[in-house]
Amino acid sequence: MMISGKTKVYGILANPVEHSLSPAMHNFWSKQTNKDMVYVPLKVEPGQVKEAVKGAWAMNLGGMNVTVPYKQQVMEHLSQIDEDALAIGAVNTLVPAETGYKGYNTDAKGLLRAIKEKNIEIQGKRWVLLGAGGAAKAAGYILMKEGAKQLFILNRSVEKGEALAKELKQIFGKGEVKAMALSQWRELPEDRYSCIQSTSVGMFPDKDHSPIEDSEFFKRIDKAIDIIYTPAETKFMRLVKEAGGAAYNGLDMLIYQGVIAYELWHPDIKLTMEQVKGAKALLTSMLEGKL
Structure with missing residues (x-):
């Protein structure tokens, strides 16, 4: 799928981020579901989480995942937090809301x-x-x-x-x-x-x-x-x-938290078991060094 002026940007906010399998997983699903989007790694330096979230909102990013070490820090910079995420005390998925991002925990x-x-x-x-x-x-x-x-x-x-x-x-x-x-x-x-x-x-x-x-x-x-x-x-x-x-x-947990995040960003999409299994096969191949 060609990137155009209409392509929505998503990403994962972390440090380090180079090892993340999330870009491969979400970009696989974007092709499978014909979504005009691209998912990229977003390395954020310590002390810059507030600026990163504000910048993402200002640039109209479609959503983000958040992982180590920022799952707790990111919470104070969100406009809303889901009840489960609030109880757990950690957020790993940001979804656009009215005035900022709403935080969810899809890990659990x-x-x-x-x-x-x-x-x-x-x-x-x-x-x-x-x-x-x-x-x-x-x-x-x-x-x-x-x-x-x-x-x-x-x-x-x-x-x-x-x-x-x-x-x-x-x-x-x-x-x-x-x-x-x-x-x-x-x-x-x-x-x-x-x-x-x-x-x-x-x-x-x-x-x-x-x-x-x-x-x-x-x-x-x-x-x-x-x-x-x-x-x-x-x-x-x-x-x-x-x-x-x-x-x-833990590979299934990784994939299913991704499924839930992807469906939060795209309420019109329900990933099929075939699409879930396709992502698992892709990530398994990557982990085994075949790609």
Whole structure:
């Protein structure tokens, strides 16, 4: 599709941004849906987020994604914030509103779609969440919102885990949330759990590590999602599988958060499963170094 004077510009606001797969994904969908748009990387230096958002609005950008390290910082420069994004405390998608951009969090909804696609039940089930950072908060929020029976937050810093547990209790006022140190995993009630690994441990090039490496822990994990997608199989995932569980990486979460963002920008579009699978095939090829 030729770029013309009518072409709408979208992009991803981040630093670093060179590694992002979002331009390939959204430009693929723009061709699939015949949208006159182009999606570009937007590297923003520290301290320039306000200027970046104002500049994007002034230049009539059609929308933006936001990722590390600006998901929290960007919130103070928006005209509106969606209820879920406000509760999570992070925004990753900007959509034009009346007087500025409205912020959404499609990470949590993307994770939920990935969980549902794998037929992993949330309601009434016990879950383990590894980590207590921004990604963990989005994961914990969606698990509690969908009715998890119990959520055990295991984190290197118990204080940080307790802060997240307290926040989730204040938001929902129901369900049991407990924070523990990673080393305290043996104190988990005897059961089989679903688990989300939300830390960066195991991400390339640190691919030979897992937040927990004791094989006895993994005998308690029935199904697991690692939000990391490089490498395609992390050590955490491998240990889950070796203990007899099922494990999935974070590529589906990345793609589904993108689907939700794309459909927010284009309310007239509902991406088909074929288009979603096409994007996954493209990104998988890129990750494998085939393109």
